[in-house]
Amino acid sequence: MNTTLHTAQTWLEEGRDVALATVVETWGSAPVPVGGHLIIDGSGNFAGSVSGGCVEAEVMARSEDVMASGKSELLEFGVANETAWGVGLACGGRIRVFVEKLG
Amino acid sequence: MQKDTLKALLDAQKKRRSFVRISPLAGGADDLVSEDHMPKDHPQASELAECFRTGRSKIVETPGGEVFLQAFLPAPRLMIIGATHIGQVLVRLAREVGVEPFVIDPRTAFATKERFGDVEIITKWPGEALGNLGLDRRCGVVCLAHVPDIDDEALEAALKSESFYIGALGSNRSHAKRLERLKKKGCDPDGFSRIHGPVGLDIGSVSPAEIALSIIAELVKTLRIQNGD
Structure with a gap:
């Protein structure tokens, strides 16, 4: 957690756009606990994680909009969700991820 | 999250102080609450106290919608x-x-x-x-x-x-x-x-x-x- 936020601060100091994604709720099996962080910059570099790799790509895609508009978004992924299967959340869990712009 | 909020959180960790960040999930301004200066009449006082005690973050329902309480405790x-x-x-x-x-x-x-x-x-x-x-x-x-x-x-x-x-x-x-x-x-x-x-x-x-x-x-x-x- 701290390492990812430290990296975020470094990126901000370097003048990069940064989005912060936080796991805010989990149900069932979830490899990253509530409070877990993923950060993404404007060029698609990322650090940390919000899942075992299942939904990172989708979160990164949505974070582009968040960085552009500055408006936060609440994303939900789960087995009942077609998109989630599309991006491969096959572990049987469900998670909600809050994505916001940093800085 | 504002740059200053991030800095305050990272500084607090260095000084081994505990904070909870309160973020409205529908968007809007966040808030930082320090364990050392927690207002007793805070509307989420009992949930905040639990966050500080356990280090667990959680969503809480409020009249203004869902808010996420994220605990930032010093590293063990x-x-x-x-x-x-x-x-x-x-x-x-x-x-x-x-x-x-x-x-x-x-x-x-x-x-x-x-x-x-x-x-x-x-x-x-x-x-x-x-x-x-x-x-x-x-x-x-x-x-x-x-x-x-x-x-x-x-x-x-x-x-x-x-x-x-x-x-x-x-x-x-x-x-x-x-x-x-x-x-x-x-x-x-x-x-x-x-x-x-x-x-x-x-x-x-x-x-x-x-x-x-x-x-x-x-x-x-x-x-x-x-x-x-």
Whole structure:
């Protein structure tokens, strides 16, 4: 957690756009606990994680909009969700991820 | 999150202060609440108190919609008493699970940079070293010196503190003798159940690395289950 936020601060100091994604709720099996962080910059570099790799790509895609508009978004992924299967959340869990712009 | 909020959170972690960040999930301004200055009449006072106690983050329903309470507690620390072979492995395993290790041993022949690399090594007696560092409720103490004078001094300090984890290497027999000594020194026997001795989860450890693994597993268990982190 701290390492990812430290990296975020470094990126901000370097003048990069940064989005912060936080796991805010989990149900069932979830490899990253509530409070877990993923950060993404404007060029698609990322650090940390919000899942075992299942939904990172989708979160990164949505974070582009968040960085552009500055408006936060609440994303939900789960087995009942077609998109989630599309991006491969096959572990049987469900998670909600809050994505916001940093800085 | 504003740049200043991020900086405040990272500074607080460095100073070992606990904060909760309150973020409205529908968007809108966030808020930081410090454990040291929590307003008693805060609408989420009981949920905030729980966050500070357990370190668990959670969503709370409010009249204004869902808010996420994220706990930012100081990183757990592990005071390793005795710069031994087990201690060498323990330093590496502690770091892997996000625990900051310190090595304390007055025997300068043991506590060397050559053996331990870039970890903070304190070549003082445990009483003084732990007094300087300070033991808060996010600190663990594990005694590995196997020298009663060194280990007992650290245990006395740990028992007086709020340390979440206290462990001491040695068999059931040597542990019983240790408790006798601590009693003679004036330690309150009511606190003896806080000491994990023999130290570590029983996974049949044989080598120093396996013992270090059993200790770190026990520490994680205490942090996550007993303390509800």
